[in-house]
Amino acid sequence: MRAVRAHERGGALPRGLRSGGRIGTGVTGLAVGDEVYGLIPFTRDGAAAEYVTVPADVLAAKPARPDHDSAAAVPLAVLTAWQGRPVGHAALVSGQRVLVQGGAGGVGSFAVQIAAALGARVTTTALPQDREFVTRLGAERVVDYSAERFEDQVTDVDVVFDAVAPRNTGAARSCCTWGTGADGERQGPTRALRTPRYCTPVTADAQPRHPVRECSAASLTSLGGTTMSARHRRRTGATVVTAGAAALLALCGTACAAPAAPASGGAKGSAAMVVAAASTHTLTVPRGLTLSNGTRHVIVNGRSIDFGTTVRDLAWNPNGSKAAFVDGHGNLVVSDPDGTHRVTVAANPGGQTWSHPTWQVAAADRTNQIPAKNNIVFSAKIHGHTVLEGVKATSNHGRPARISLNGYAGDAAVPQTDNTWPNVGGKYGSAVYENTRTGEVYIRDDYLRQQGGALAKGSEPALSPDNEEVVFVRSVHGHDHLFVEDLGGSTNTVKDVTPTATTDYTEPTWSPNGKTIAFRAPTGTYTVTKGAHGFGRPVKVSTHTGLPAYRG
Known part of the structure; x- marks a missing residue:
């Protein structure tokens, strides 16, 4: 098909081309000359090519009214907004109250329309010059974010759709309704997503895969003012995965469910401990913890293993x-766990x-x-x-x-x-x-x-296995402390997990189950472990010093 722009496509299936204008075997519902639009997979090359071949199921028939440029401008923004639909995270029902951050923007303008079409009562933030526009899209109330703080004006909403920036997440969550649990205790909003920057709907295998065809809950108006509706299809069996731009950041009420965390990795990744001799006393060493210090010897579970070559920055x-x-020699090498079968992956x-x-x-x-x-x-x-x-x-x-x-x-x-x-x-x-x-x-x-x-x-960061936390080093009163930033909570909270440090704590690393952080100190290797009430005090686990790393 003829490409109009980037991954968002609009055009007609070409006629009469020597190598184009053909429909693949088994494709139904499309014919040469059909006017189509869609969002092709981001993994495919040729975004700026004049023509591109695409899977049939990423195309939908272009409505008659908009031109190809207008149609091609729709998919990315509308699909980002659409991930908050009833079968997605927000589970909107008629009558619920929704706050859409940035209702006049590309994503926000579609989110306002979708929410209003589903019967929600929509409040949005916008500049004064955009008030009439967002009201026409379906917003009942407009907050001028240039003159007042939205969190002071909006309370008791059921869903917050933040299409602006993750720095608003904490303030947005303060606008949420706080429900009551079965025991009568006040309950907070459900666990937030990790400030996703871009979301894409992913449907069950039994369903047609193209999400553009899902976006026909209402006639949608793009920023150019063109009214259009995409082809409808069944919504059952759809799920959503997050992968990164503006999207649903704060989820309120009881209808929302956060994605499940990855499995911890089994027994090897557990907090199981082994006892190892260190100097003149016994220390408890987390299973799988290794230490490398730039020599050919690596400490594994308290034992020294000769790798047969210098080992720097082991991972x-x-x-x-x-x-x-x-x-x-400065080369990048991969080996078996005992240093054998070494392969130079890349030579310096x-x-x-x-x-x-x-x-x-x-x-x-x-x-x-x-x-x-x-x-x-x-x-x-x-x-x-x-x-x-x-x-x-x-x-x-x-x-x-x-x-x-x-x-x-x-x-x-x-x-x-x-x-x-x-x-x-x-x-x-x-x-x-x-x-x-x-x-x-x-x-x-x-x-x-x-x-x-x-x-x-900060410096020397390490990302937790579930992608929810980052540990890093930051100097406090002349000593290096360890800080953890929680990426999955209501706000991106940064907390000093070694507030009593009187020496330098550096080079942190996470255990495979994400519960323990091992780190280096001048006198040896230490760990801090996360419990029900946060991280505990540092525990010395080895008198050896070196770069800590966990093996599976």
Whole structure:
């Protein structure tokens, strides 16, 4: 089909082309010459090509009224808004109260219309010049965010749809209705999503896959003022996964359910402990904790293992079957857990310093045509500046490539250099890293889109296995403390988990079950463990010092 713009497509299935204008075998409901529009998978190349081949189920018939440019402008924004539909997170019913942040924007304008069409009573934030526009879309009340704080004007709403920025999440949640549990106790809003930056509907296998066809709950008006309705289809069996831009941030009432956290990884990833001898007394060492100090010897469960080569910045793949490290020649190496069967994944070309490899492992998402990931991301110092690079973990003398770093829409651009200390976590391969120039910790989502932004001031970050928390180092009164930022709560809360530190605590790492943080101190290796009331006090687990890492 003829491409109008980027991944959002509009055009006619071409006629008379030597290699185009054809419908694939088994495709029904489409014919050469049909006017269509849709959102093609983000994993497909050719976004700026004049023509593109696309799966038939990502197309829908273009309504007669809008032109192709107007139709192509719709899918991305409307699908982001549509993820808050009745079978999605918000579970709206007629009569519920909804706050839409940014009702005059691309996503917000569709969210207002969808909510109003479902019978919700809509309040939205907008500038005075947009009041008439959002009212026409269905908003009953408009709050001028340039003149007043919306959280002072809006109370007792059932759903908050935030299409503006994650910094509003805490204030938005204060507008939510607080229900009452079966025991009569006051209940808070359901657990928030982790400030998703982009959401895409993913339907059950038995259903047609194209989400544009789901968006016909009402006639929808785009920013250009064109009224249109997309083709309708059954809504049953649909689920939603989050992967990163403006979307539903705060969910209120009792009808919402947050995604389940990934499994902890079984017994190897549990908090099971083993006893190991250390110096003249016995210390309790978490199972699987390893320590590397730049020599050929690695401490595993309290025992020293000779890897047969220098081991710097040791990291383990999620199941603990492979180790990645930088050897004495500065090369990136992968080996078995005892240092045998070493493979040079990438050879340092000279004049560079490589450090802090981390595994990026994620299963394939066939629904969204996203392939599996098995990469190693690391920091490379080149000509005095550090950048993030990556290479396939199965490579043999492969060639690393620069990691793309794109900012979230509407946020400041992210630095392209002086980035180091990458650490990957979660089932989608998201990463955190530090920038030595800004002194901030950044996050990089890696699902449908590769984008990110700054989180907090700090260094040496590590992302929890469930993607919900980041631990990092920050100086307090002359000593390095460990801070944890909660990405999955009502606000992105940052808390000092070592407030009584009288020495430097550095190089933190998470246990596979996300309950324990191991870290380095001048006198040995320590851990802090999360309980029902937060993190406990630091516990010394080894007199050995080195970079801590958990093996599966």
